[in-house]
Amino acid sequence: MSSLLPASFIIILTILIYQGALFIYRRFRRIYTAPIILSTVTIIILLLLFGLSYDTYMLGGKWIDYLLGPAVVALAFPLYQYRDLLKRMLLPILVGTSVGAFIGVTSGLLLSKWAGFSELIIHSIVPKSVTTPVAMSIAESSGGVMPLAAVFVMIAGIGGVLIHPVVMRFSRLTHPLGKGVGMGSASHAIGTATSMERDPLEGSVSTIAMVLSAVLVSILAPGLTILFM
Amino acid sequence: MSKAVTIILQITGLYIIYLLGTLIQNTFNLFIPGSVIGLVILFALLSLKIVPEHWFKQGVGFMIKHLPFFFIPATVGVMSYAYVFEGKGVLLILIGLLSTALVMGISGFVAQWMARRREAAHE
Numbered sequence: 001m002s003s004l005l006p007a008s009f010i011i012i013l014t015i016l017i018y019q020g021a022l023f024i025y026r027r028f029r030r031i032y033t034a035p036i037i038l039s040t041v042t043i044i045i046l047l048l049l050f051g052l053s054y055d056t057y058m059l060g061g062k063w064i065d066y067l068l069g070p071a072v073v074a075l076a077f078p079l080y081q082y083r084d085l086l087k088r089m090l091l092p093i094l095v096g097t098s099v100g101a102f103i104g105v106t107s108g109l110l111l112s113k114w115a116g117f118s119e120l121i122i123h124s125i126v127p128k129s130v131t132t133p134v135a136m137s138i139a140e141s142s143g144g145v146m147p148l149a150a151v152f153v154m155i156a157g158i159g160g161v162l163i164h165p166v167v168m169r170f171s172r173l174t175h176p177l178g179k180g181v182g183m184g185s186a187s188h189a190i191g192t193a194t195s196m197e198r199d200p201l202e203g204s205v206s207t208i209a210m211v212l213s214a215v216l217v218s219i220l221a222p223g224l225t226i227l228f229m
Numbered sequence: 230m231s232k233a234v235t236i237i238l239q240i241t242g243l244y245i246i247y248l249l250g251t252l253i254q255n256t257f258n259l260f261i262p263g264s265v266i267g268l269v270i271l272f273a274l275l276s277l278k279i280v281p282e283h284w285f286k287q288g289v290g291f292m293i294k295h296l297p298f299f300f301i302p303a304t305v306g307v308m309s310y311a312y313v314f315e316g317k318g319v320l321l322i323l324i325g326l327l328s329t330a331l332v333m334g335i336s337g338f339v340a341q342w343m344a345r346r347r348e349a350a351h352e
Contacts, residue, residue, distance in 0.1 A: 018298045036297040040304040047308065054309045061302030067292075070243035071299040072264035073250070074292040076271035077285060083276065089344055096340025100332045107328040115320050128325060129332055132303065133262035150303075151310045155325035158304060163330055171334035178341025186333035190304070193296035203293075209336075211265055218260050 003059050010060025017042050031165050036190060037158060072131075072189060075207045078196070082204045089205075093181055097209045100185030101216035104129040105224045108152075113228070120145055122229075126221050128152035131188045134214045138221050153188065160187030161194050180205025185213050232287065239288025246271050 021038035032038075047057055058065075079086065086093070108125045117125075123144030127135040132153045139149035164183065173179045176199055183191035184206035192210050196203030250270060251263030259266070274280045292299075314322055 014301055015298075018295075018301065034297075036300055036304065039297075039301050040307075043301065043305050044308045047305075054306055057305060058302060061305065064299060065302040067240070067244075068299045068303065069247035069251070069264040069267065070240060071292045071296055073243045073247045073267035073271050074285075074289040076268045076275065077282075077289040078293065079268075079272055080275040080282075089347065092340045092343035092347065095343060096336045096338075099339050100336025103335055104328060104332040107331050108324065111324040111328060112321070115324065117321070121321070125321065125325065125328075129329065131262065131265070134260060134265075137260050147310060148313060151307055151313065152321075152325055154304055154307045155322060156329045157300075158307075159322075159326045160329045160333060163326060164333060167330045167334045168337070171338045173334075173337045173341055175341045175344055177344040178337040180337075181340035182333040182337025185336040186329045190297075190300055193300065196293055196296055207268075211268065214261065214265060 006056075007060040007063065010057060011063055014039070014043065014060065014064060031162060034161055034194065036161060036193065040158065075192065075196075075203075078200045078204045079207050082201055085201070086204060086208060089177055092177060093205060093208055094212065096178075096181040097185050097212045098216055100129070100181070100209070101213050101220055102224075104186070104213075105217060105221050106228065109225060109228050119143060119229070121148065123225070124148040125152045126225060127217055128156040129186055129188065130214045130217045131210065134218060138218055142222060142225055154190075157187045157190030160191050164191070164194070176202040177205050181209045184209025188213070235287050236291050237288075239285050240292065242285060243267075243271070243288055243292065246274075 018035060018039045021033070021035040021042070024038060025033045025035050043057070047054070105126055108128060109122060112122045112125050120143070123142045124139045126142070126144070127138035127149060132150050135149045135153045136146040140146050160183065168179060168182065173182055180195055180202040183195045188210050192203060192206040195206040247264055247267040250265070250267030253259070253266050254261065254263045275282065
């Protein structure tokens with residue numbers, strides 16, 4: 001197989017860049033050095049520098065991507081460990097996440113409509129706060145573009161990780177329950193990964209918020225879109 | 230069994246659950262992704278004591294410790310759509326960030342307020 005060599009090279013390079021990012025993050029603890037942000041930026045810069053396309057990167061990248069599914073499945077484990085506490089706090093999580101889903105859909109819709117963007121773009125921005133496959137199917141069924149929806153999901157994910165220290169300070173989120181609901185509702189699995197790194201309880205709350213949010217946004221988006229368009 | 234073999238076997242187990250989730254999604258034409266259905270399956274298996282914790286403990290620990298790593302290929306994909314944000318498109322990034330900040334701040338605030346009230350009621 002001729003693609004085996006570049007594929008292994010890309011995988012090893014990605015691991016090295018991630019390890020390097022992890023090292024830098026542990027040293028400086030600044031949010032823009034978060035491993036997900038630093039690794040993504042480094043890889044994009046390298047690809048652009050050598051004139052390589054995303055498809056070329058995915059020769060190796062797809063093997064890492066295959067593990068994303070089982071990585072999401074793994075989130076069930078901490079959820080199980082905190083089940084008693086989470087059961088007791090289910091109502092706050094459910095209400096917080098519902099409010100988040102409603103605000104996410106309406107604010108994305110009204111802001112982009114107000115700025116004068118086309119319906120194609122508006123429908124793609126609406127489901128940005130949920131995990132990629134769900135966001136893409138919501139966008140598609142309402143007349144948006146799937147890859148564009150995926151880009152907005154990344155803005156909500158990476159952007160959320162980037163701005164969360166400021167947002168949390170501003171809204172005085174100090175409790176793991178508030179932080180977890182905020183991260184999971186706004187920044188889906190990428191936010192959850194960041195929460196999990198800080199505190200497994202916050203990460204577990206974020207996991208529930210992420211799952212609930214996917215369901216809630218799929219239900220709310222079509223109705224709210226008709227209402228506000 | 231060496232630690233590496235245990236981790237690989239357990240990740241294979243997680244992968245099988247993920248495939249099962251995908252199968253269920255496709256069979257019933259659900260909008261929920263297979264990975265999320267897999268998450269619910271594993272939670273049910275653990276809660277109903279069908280599988281013991283130690284079957285997945287080390288594999289899960291490894292996956293969760295390096296969770297951001299598995300997102301890298303997906304996030305690098307943004308580069309193919311950079312052109313969307315040329316000119317007026319920059320506004321879309323700002324809209325995305327503003328909306329994300331609103332969701333995070335308000336949903337978290339509401340949840341935290343309710344959680345603190347419950348805690349106070351328990352004491």
